[in-house]
Structure formats: structure tokens, C-alpha cells
Amino acid sequence: MQKKEHILIIGAGLCGSLLALRLAQHGYQIDLVEKRPDLRKEDVSAGRSINLAFSDRGIKGINLVGLENKVKELCIPMYGRMLHDREGNTQLSKYSGRENEYINSISRGGLNALLLDEVEQFKNVKLHFKLSCQDVDLEKTKAVFKDENNNEIHFQANAIFGTDGAGSVVRKSMMQQRDFLFSFSQNFLTHGYKELSFPATAENNYAAEKGALHIWPRGENMLIALPNLDKTFTVTLFLAYEGGDYNFNNLTNPEIVKEYFEKEYPDALALMPNLEKEYFENPTAPLGTVRCSPWTYNNALIMGDAAHAIVPFYGQGMNASFEDVVEFDQYLVDSNFNLAEAFQQFSKNRKKDADGIADLALDNFHEMKSHTAKEIFLEKRKLEIAFETEFPKEYASKYSLVTFREDVSYAEALRKGRAQDHAILRLLKNNHLKQEASLQEQLLQVQQETHIILEEQELL
Amino acid sequence: MQKKEHILIIGAGLCGSLLALRLAQHGYQIDLVEKRPDLRKEDVSAGRSINLAFSDRGIKGINLVGLENKVKELCIPMYGRMLHDREGNTQLSKYSGRENEYINSISRGGLNALLLDEVEQFKNVKLHFKLSCQDVDLEKTKAVFKDENNNEIHFQANAIFGTDGAGSVVRKSMMQQRDFLFSFSQNFLTHGYKELSFPATAENNYAAEKGALHIWPRGENMLIALPNLDKTFTVTLFLAYEGGDYNFNNLTNPEIVKEYFEKEYPDALALMPNLEKEYFENPTAPLGTVRCSPWTYNNALIMGDAAHAIVPFYGQGMNASFEDVVEFDQYLVDSNFNLAEAFQQFSKNRKKDADGIADLALDNFHEMKSHTAKEIFLEKRKLEIAFETEFPKEYASKYSLVTFREDVSYAEALRKGRAQDHAILRLLKNNHLKQEASLQEQLLQVQQETHIILEEQELL
Numbered sequence: 074m075q076k077k078e079h080i081l082i083i084g085a086g087l088c089g090s091l092l093a094l095r096l097a098q099h100g101y102q103i104d105l106v107e108k109r110p111d112l113r114k115e116d117v118s119a120g121r122s123i124n125l126a127f128s129d130r131g132i133k134g135i136n137l138v139g140l141e142n143k144v145k146e147l148c149i150p151m152y153g154r155m156l157h158d159r160e161g162n163t164q165l166s167k168y169s170g171r172e173n174e175y176i177n178s179i180s181r182g183g184l185n186a187l188l189l190d191e192v193e194q195f196k197n198v199k200l201h202f203k204l205s206c207q208d209v210d211l212e213k214t215k216a217v218f219k220d221e222n223n224n225e226i227h228f229q230a231n232a233i234f235g236t237d238g239a240g241s242v243v244r245k246s247m248m249q250q251r252d253f254l255f256s257f258s259q260n261f262l263t264h265g266y267k268e269l270s271f272p273a274t275a276e277n278n279y280a281a282e283k284g285a286l287h288i289w290p291r292g293e294n295m296l297i298a299l300p301n302l303d304k305t306f307t308v309t310l311f312l313a314y315e316g317g318d319y320n321f322n323n324l325t326n327p328e329i330v331k332e333y334f335e336k337e338y339p340d341a342l343a344l345m346p347n348l349e350k351e352y353f354e355n356p357t358a359p360l361g362t363v364r365c366s367p368w369t370y371n372n373a374l375i376m377g378d379a380a381h382a383i384v385p386f387y388g389q390g391m392n393a394s395f396e397d398v399v400e401f402d403q404y405l406v407d408s409n410f411n412l413a414e415a416f417q418q419f420s421k422n423r424k425k426d427a428d429g430i431a432d433l434a435l436d437n438f439h440e441m442k443s444h445t446a447k448e449i450f451l452e453k454r455k456l457e458i459a460f461e462t463e464f465p466k467e468y469a470s471k472y473s474l475v476t477f478r479e480d481v482s483y484a485e486a487l488r489k490g491r492a493q494d495h496a497i498l499r500l501l502k503n504n505h506l507k508q509e510a511s512l513q514e515q516l517l518q519v520q521q522e523t524h525i526i527l528e529e530q531e532l533l
Numbered sequence: 534m535q536k537k538e539h540i541l542i543i544g545a546g547l548c549g550s551l552l553a554l555r556l557a558q559h560g561y562q563i564d565l566v567e568k569r570p571d572l573r574k575e576d577v578s579a580g581r582s583i584n585l586a587f588s589d590r591g592i593k594g595i596n597l598v599g600l601e602n603k604v605k606e607l608c609i610p611m612y613g614r615m616l617h618d619r620e621g622n623t624q625l626s627k628y629s630g631r632e633n634e635y636i637n638s639i640s641r642g643g644l645n646a647l648l649l650d651e652v653e654q655f656k657n658v659k660l661h662f663k664l665s666c667q668d669v670d671l672e673k674t675k676a677v678f679k680d681e682n683n684n685e686i687h688f689q690a691n692a693i694f695g696t697d698g699a700g701s702v703v704r705k706s707m708m709q710q711r712d713f714l715f716s717f718s719q720n721f722l723t724h725g726y727k728e729l730s731f732p733a734t735a736e737n738n739y740a741a742e743k744g745a746l747h748i749w750p751r752g753e754n755m756l757i758a759l760p761n762l763d764k765t766f767t768v769t770l771f772l773a774y775e776g777g778d779y780n781f782n783n784l785t786n787p788e789i790v791k792e793y794f795e796k797e798y799p800d801a802l803a804l805m806p807n808l809e810k811e812y813f814e815n816p817t818a819p820l821g822t823v824r825c826s827p828w829t830y831n832n833a834l835i836m837g838d839a840a841h842a843i844v845p846f847y848g849q850g851m852n853a854s855f856e857d858v859v860e861f862d863q864y865l866v867d868s869n870f871n872l873a874e875a876f877q878q879f880s881k882n883r884k885k886d887a888d889g890i891a892d893l894a895l896d897n898f899h900e901m902k903s904h905t906a907k908e909i910f911l912e913k914r915k916l917e918i919a920f921e922t923e924f925p926k927e928y929a930s931k932y933s934l935v936t937f938r939e940d941v942s943y944a945e946a947l948r949k950g951r952a953q954d955h956a957i958l959r960l961l962k963n964n965h966l967k968q969e970a971s972l973q974e975q976l977l978q979v980q981q982e983t984h985i986i987l988e989e990q991e992l993l
Contacts, residue, residue, distance in 0.1 A: 254774075254819055258718030314714075359714050499989065529959065 081230035088377030088394035089236030090188035097195035108205040126388025127179040129479040134395025148177035155285035161340035170461025178299040209246040241379035273304035295442040368420040381427035386437040429483035496522035541690035548837030548854035549696030550648035557655035568665040586848025587639040589939040594855025608637035615745035621800035630921025638759040669706040701839035731804040733764035755902040828880040841887035846897040889943035956982035
């Protein structure tokens with residue numbers, strides 16, 4: 074089923090590579106263009122987002138292109154949050170009460186390289202690296218790039234996909250289009266992040282428990298760590314740019330950095346022999362949310378971070394982008410490979426889910442850095458895990474709805490998950506949860522309270 | 534108390550003119566630069582926003598510069614919403630149960646001209662028209678303009694104010710600033726608007742009741758009308774760009790425009806002899822919300838629509854801008870005329886109120902075009918007017934909090950007003966309001982329910 078249309082995909086990161094692979098499988102003629110060098114030949118990570126959380130929505134995308142077995146080899150399962158207090162005490166808070174529900178730590182570079190290797194098998198795909206998009210002519214479906222030597226290269230296509238990330242040039246071209254009402258927002262948190270690491274131990278083992286996502290919640294700021302296949306951990310510091318006793322603006326010399334880590338993260342500091350070097354060599358990066366609408370103009374469509382960049386706190390950035398590809402593919406098939414129709418349907422229907430996960434990711438920032446350490450939150454999680462263990466088919470927490478229930482849309486996970494959280498917190502705070510009652514009765518109370526809250530929301 | 538600093542104000546609309554007047558009164562050296570011609574000499578309205586709603590927060594700004602008596606002559610009081618159904622039946626829904634609480638229809642041009650006349654009295658202000666700002670150098674506090682003949686004109690100042698409206702060039706300069714995390718959003722409604730009119734009658738009288746804001750709510754779309762001093766009304770059609778039986782994209786010839794008005798607004802149509810001409814000559818304009826943060830960089834500050842453009846449905850656009858000037862003035866005085874300190878304080882503290890009125894204005898779009906015609910809404914308004922009449926000091930509706938309580942911040946009006954609406958609708962819907970009870974007891978019920986709702990919000 075060879076398709077005649079010529080497709081230009083701008084951006085060969087995770088989303089663009091998966092999209093190219095799927096469209097190649099359909100038989101389209103594809104140019105996949107990336108501004109950075111080929112990451113299989115040069116290190117392009119630059120100290121940012123070395124590993125990622127990979128879960129059920131992302132797995133859907135990998136299943137779609139038939140790579141589940143190959144990807145599995147890249148995955149390290151994480152079964153819960155390992156919480157670290159200032160004294161170095163740890164406590165595991167499971168992600169789910171159900172068996173087989175866990176998230177995975179995966180290398181961004183490793184996964185991207187695998188996808189590019191697969192894409193390269195297809196004769197109907199041409200891969201181009203080190204071509205930086207300068208401008209997209211949306212009326213004529215043309216794009217102009219510059220190569221390393223500053224030469225202009227032009228591409229003309231039947232359709233253009235912008236999978237060029239949070240700073241998307243394709244999106245900027247849409248925004249500059251006159252007489253086109255393009256809604257757009259970019260919002261930055263008051264916090265930035267910096268990547269650090271735990272090396273492997275002298276015995277070449279993991280320096281900390283491998284099967285968990287480690288968190289050091291400290292109210293306004295936090296440290297997290299995810300395992301890598303090479304037995305290191307990638308550690309990320311989320312810290313305010315200003316305010317408080319310590320912040321990115323005042324951690325300007327090795328002494329004060331060490332002082333801060335000694336005070337807040339002593340057990341982590343003990344595992345970080347390279348802290349000083351990494352802290353001052355790695356960049357401090359901002360945390361932003363990008364939203365826009367519509368995602369299509371004429372024969373162009375933006376997807377993934379280009380359409381909806383989110384903060385990383387739900388570990389859903391890549392998963393959302395992969396789900397984009399799955400949903401777009403469904404619209405494409407349903408329209409009998411009418412690209413224009415699929416562009417419209419995708420732009421119209423997927424937006425509410427992109428907004429949903431953007432909001433959820435912002436919610437989770439507050440939850441991770443602060444709530445995870447609070448008594449009422451731990452009580453809530455304990456109850457939810459008990460519900461999920463005893464009644465696996467009857468209860469799914471907000472975290473489970475977002476992370477493990479790929480059949481539930483992000484928008485619905487947000488709506489229902491927030492109402493459940495509201496219900497449990499209200500019941501706990503008012504001591505309305507009958508302590509003497511059975512777990513089943515308590516579940517019924519939570520379900521009833523959730524129903525009341527959802528009904529009230531309808532009213533307004 | 535002559536101030537030595539030289540201030541450049543970009544934009545001599547309502548906000549820039551009031552600001553210039555206030556800063557002139559303080560003795561600063563001011564250049565006030567406007568890209569359009571002097572509206573006192575040429576008509577620059579171009580069929581857009583000919584009149585505005587002017588209420589207590591705006592009056593605060595006018596009082597600050599001592600112009601209350603002169604402005605009063607420009608005002609036409611409107612005491613409530615006159616609702617028109619399809620059969621031409623009308624019903625007045627009062628804005629408040631208290632005496633002396635009403636809003637005013639005022640001419641944008643008339644008010645702006647008055648402010649410019651006052652500004653011109655000051656020797657320390659230079660007024661410049663037809664100079665279009667091209668770029669602002671925020672590091673050097675310089676701006677470059679082009680005149681009618683395309684000549685470049687440069688201004689250098691100690692501080693720059695951007696009061697250059699929703700499309701602010703000063704804001705764009707902030708957004709382009711590297712290494713500055715500037716959050717920004719522009720969001721468009723699916724509706725646009727077009728201005729039309731009712732001329733005066735043959736006997737030179739108002740064609741409709743003068744003392745009300747007229748609304749023809751039709752679910753998804755609506756028509757409104759505000760009186761002018763010359764006995765005309767400015768009429769505004771708010772209509773979706775697409776969808777439904779009639780929209781801006783399909784109202785493309787006089788017959789279908791007439792058909793639409795005959796069907797939806799027959800009593801208004803009877804007062805519109807110039808409908809065809811106006812409909813096709815006046816522009817269709819979009820409705821957008823602009824938010825951003827922070828509002829200051831180095832020695833520059835944006836204010837008014839440049840910092841927070843909102844949709845017009847609460848009639849608060851100008852009032853919010855005038856309140857900006859009042860609040861900024863307070864920070865300036867409190868800081869003993871330290872501009873840098875006042876910029877920081879204003880940017881930090883005023884933002885939540887700008888977000889509040891932006892959200893309130895979006896709420897009111899739905900309320901005006903749809904809810905005003907619903908039974909439960911009319912019942913709610915009746916109850917609120919009764920509370921305000923009988924217990925004027927104990928109850929203020931959301932509308933009153935926003936419009937008449939200039940001592941309550943927009944953020945607080947949003948928080949309390951929404952909770953009250955929620956409480957009354959919940960009580961009415963569930964028939965929990967004791968019908969046999971006295972009005973005082975019903976007020977107590979509403980207050981208690983509001984308190985519960987606010988407490989629940991705190992929890993999350």
C-alpha cells in the first residue's frame with residue numbers, strides 16, 4: 074500500500090522518529106530532518122534529560138510499530154517512590170497496589186537511537202542531520218533549512234509535520250501567520266533544574282535501590298534520581314531561581330553548594346563524588362509549559378512538545394508524544410489516509426488531553442516536592458494502595474489513571490483523579506472516614522463523595 | 534517636588550494618558566508618544582470600541598487626578614441589563630439592590646481627549662503623535678520610532694512605560710530578551726465582534742431605554758447596545774466565526790444578514806436602518822486575552838492592555854487599566870518615588886488581580902450570552918438583588934464585588950464571587966433553600982454554604 078504523498082518531518086527526536094517510522098510503515102515518501110548531529114555518532118545530550126520515565130501510554134506507541142521486545146531491553150522497572158528524609162531514612166511509596174503496574178527508567182538517547190535504526194531500514198525514508206530549520210512557508214508547504222556551512226537547503230512536500238520540540242520553528246511560523254487566530258502560551262516555573270549523577274560503586278553496583286524513583290522532598294525544592302543501565306543514576310536538582318536560603322542564583326561557589334547538599338541531602342551527597350564538577354559544568358535549565366491551538370494550518374501539523382511542552386513531574390512528556398502518534402495514526406486510518414482530514418481531527422480532539430496532562434504535571438510538582446512528605450498525603454496513598462490491592466478492578470488512583478490506564482484519556486484522568494483526591498482529603502480531614510468500617514465500606518464512601526464532587530462541578 | 538527622571542511613555546490611549554497626567558502632577562519630565570494621529574483632530578476609532586463601561590475602579594483613577602467633575606459630564610448611567618427575547622419582550626435585571634450602584638456608558642474618544650487636554654497643560658510633558666514604536670532596547674532604556682515619512686526617531690529615558698495596548702511592542706521586546714524567563718499567553722475566543730448602531734429617532738430621541746445596557750442573549754451568540762451622548766446607541770454583535778446556522782464566515786451577503794437579524798433580533802433590527810452598510814463596512818475583530826509575567830525588565834514596565842488584555846464582557850478593561858495607575862501610584866509614593874522599587878512591587882503584586890479580571894471576563898461571556906436567559910439564573914439574580922436591597926452592608930454579589938467594590942481586589946472578588954455563585958446555585962438546584970424561611974435566614978444559609986465551599990478550596 075505505497076502512498077504517493079511526500080511528507081516532510083521536521084525534528085527527529087523521540088516523537089518525530091516514532092512518527093517517521095509509523096508513516097514509513099504505511100508507505101509514505103518521507104524526509105526526516107534533524108538540526109542536531111546524529112546522536113548515534115556524537116553525544117548531543119549536553120547534560121539534559123539523560124533518562125526518562127516510560128509507561129503504558131508510551132508502550133502503546135512502541136507496540137504500534139512492533140518494537141516492544143527491543144525496547145524492553147532498555148527498560149529498568151521502578152515500582153514506587155523511595156522517599157528520603159534529611160536524616161537519610163527511606164520509605165517506599167508504591168505507584169500502584171496492582172501487580173505488574175510500574176514505570177520504567179529509560180535512556181532518551183538509547184531509545185532515540187533504536188528508533189532511528191529502525192527508520193533507516195525503510196527505503197522510503199531519507200534521514201538528514203545538521204540541518205536547522207529557518208522558516209516554514211505554510212501556504213506553499215515549503216521549508217528552508219541551513220546546513221553547517223550556512224548553505225540554504227529547500228524542501229517542498231505535500232505535508233509538513235513539526236516535531237521540533239518546545240522551541241518549534243514550525244509553531245513559530247503558525248504564530249506569525251496573519252489573519253490566523255493562533256492561541257499560544259509559554260509559562261515558566263520559578264524553578265529550574267540541573268542534572269547531576271551517582272556513579273556506580275567501586276564494586277560496579279548501583280549506589281542506591283535500583284527499582285525505585287528516589288525523591289528527596291524538601292518543601293519548595295527537591296532532588297530526584299533515576300537508575301541507568303550502566304549502574305549510574307541520573308540525579309536532578311529542582312531548585313528555585315531565587316528566594317529561600319539557597320537558590321540557583323546564590324549557589325555560586327563549591328562551598329555553598331556543598332553546604333546546601335550537606336544540610337538538605339546528606340545521604341545523596343555521600344554518593345556524589347563529582348558534585349562540584351557536575352554542578353558547575355552542567356547547565357541550569359528552565360521548566361516551561363507550552364500550549365497552543367490550533368495545531369494545524371493548511372498542510373502542516375505540529376505534534377509532541379512542539380504542540381504541548383510540559384513540565385517533567387508526571388514523567389509523561391515522551392509518553393504523551395508517543396500517544397500523539399498512536400492517536401494520529403488512528404485518525405489517519407479512519408480517514409482512509411486522508412492527511413488533511415486526519416490533521417483536523419487530531420488538532421481538534423487531542424488538545425483537551427494535552428491540556429489535561431499539562432495541568433496534571435503542574436499538580437505533581439507540588440505533590441512531589443511537598444505533599445509526599447506530609448502525613449495526610451501518606452495516609453491517602455496508603456488508603457489508595459489498599460483499595461488497589463484489594464479491589465484492583467474497582468479503584469484506580471489519579472496516578473494510576475494517568476500512568477497505567479492508557480485506555481483512559483488524560484482529560485478524563487484529570488477530571489476523575491482530581492475529584493477522587495478531593496474526596497479522600499475531605500473525608501480524612503473531617504474524620505468522616507469510618508475507621509471501624511471495612512475497606513469495602515470505605516471504598517464506597519470515597520466513591521460516593523467523588524460522585525458528589527463531580528456532580529457539583531457539572532453545575533457550574 | 535520636581536522629579537529629575539526623564540520618563541518615556543509609549544502609547545497615549547486611556548491608560549497611557551492617565552498615567553502621563555499623574556506622573557506629570559508628580560513633576561517628572563515626560564515624553565508621551567502615540568502611533569496614531571491626535572484623536573482630537575482626526576477620527577481614529579475605525580469602528581471599534583466607540584463606547585465603554587465605566588465604573589467604580591475607573592472612577593478611582595479619575596479621582597486620583599482630580600477630574601471627577603469633568604468626567605461626570607461624559608457619563609450616561611446604566612442601572613441594569615435590559616434583556617430582550619426573540620418576541621421583543623424586555624425585562625430589566627438590575628445590577629445592584631443598593632441605591633447609587635450603577636455603571637456608566639462613556640465615549641472612549643471623549644474620555645481620551647479630555648485626558649490629553651489635561652496632559653497638555655503641563656509644561657513637563659511633551660506629546661508626540663504618529664510615531665510608531667519599532668523596537669525597545671531594554672538594556673539601554675532606549676526606543677526607536679518611525680514617523681509618517683519613515684524617518685527614525687530615537688528616545689532615551691531613565692524609565693520606559695509600555696502602555697501600548699494588546700499588541701504592545703514593549704512587551705514583544707521583553708519576550709525577545711534572551712536569558713529572561715518571560716511567561717506569555719494569547720488566547721482567542723471562537724467568537725469575534727462587530728460594531729453597529731441605533732441612530733437617534735426622527736424626533737432626536739434615544740431609540741431604546743437610555744438607562745440600561747441592552748442584551749439580546751441567544752445561547753451561543755448575542756447582541757448588546759450601550760447609549761451615547763448624541764442619542765445613538767453603539768450596538769455590538771458577538772458571533773462565532775464558524776459553526777451553528779449563522780456565523781461570521783457565512784454571513785456574507787445582505788440577505789442572509791437580514792435573515793439572521795429577523796430571526797434572532799427582530800426588535801433591534803427595526804431600529805437599524807443602516808445595518809447593511811455598517812455590517813459590511815465595519816471590521817470583524819477578534820476577542821483575545823493576553824497574560825504575561827513579569828511586567829518589568831530593567832527600567833521598563835508594561836501596564837494596562839499591554840500587560841493584561843481581556844475580553845470585554847465584564848466592562849472592566851479600562852477600569853482595570855485605571856486601577857493599574859492608582860496602584861502603581863501608591864507603590865511609587867510608598868517607595869518615596871523610587872521607580873525601580875515601584876516597578877518591582879507593581880509587577881509582583883498586581884499580576885494576580887489582572888489574572889482575576891481576565892478569568893471573570895471570560896466567565897461573564899458565558900453568563901451574558903446564555904445564563905442571563907435561564908430560569909435558575911434569573912432566580913439567583915432575584916435573590917441576590919433582594920439580599921442587596923434588604924441587607925446592603927451584608928451582601929455583595931459577584932457582579933457587585935467586581936464592579937462597585939473598588940476596595941476589594943479582583944482576585945478576592947473572583948474567589949468570593951465564584952464561591953457565592955456556586956453556593957446559591959447548589960442550594961437552588963437541590964431545593965435546599967428554605968422557602969418558608971425569612972430572607973435573613975436565607976442569607977445566612979447562603980453565607981454558610983459559601984463558607985463551606987471556600988474551606989474546601991483551601992484543602993486542595
